[in-house]
Amino acid sequence: MSKYVRLFFNRKKKATTTVAGAIEIVVCLQRERCYFHSGHNVTLDVYPNIFTDEDIAERKIH
Numbered sequence: 001m002s003k004y005v006r007l008f009f010n011r012k013k014k015a016t017t018t019v020a021g022a023i024e025i026v027v028c029l030q031r032e033r034c035y036f037h038s039g040h041n042v043t044l045d046v047y048p049n050i051f052t053d054e055d056i057a058e059r060k061i062h
Contacts, residue, residue, distance in 0.1 A: 003029045009047055011035070017045050 006026045015021025020041035027034045 002031060007038075008035070009042075010044070015042075015044050015047075017043055019043065021047075023047075 004027075006028075008024045008026050009015070010021040011024055012021070020043050023038045023040045023042065025036040025038055027036070
């Protein structure tokens, strides 16, 4: 059974440095995807600073 949970930013390609884009949670179960809005909107210049270097090293976030 194929299953995973991911965070997805700017899925609709609307975020810029002035316009905020949504951070969404993607759940995939048996080739069926569901998207959930996390309730957070951030701009492109803020998003890379959400995760610390420790988070990236521990969780292998790309």
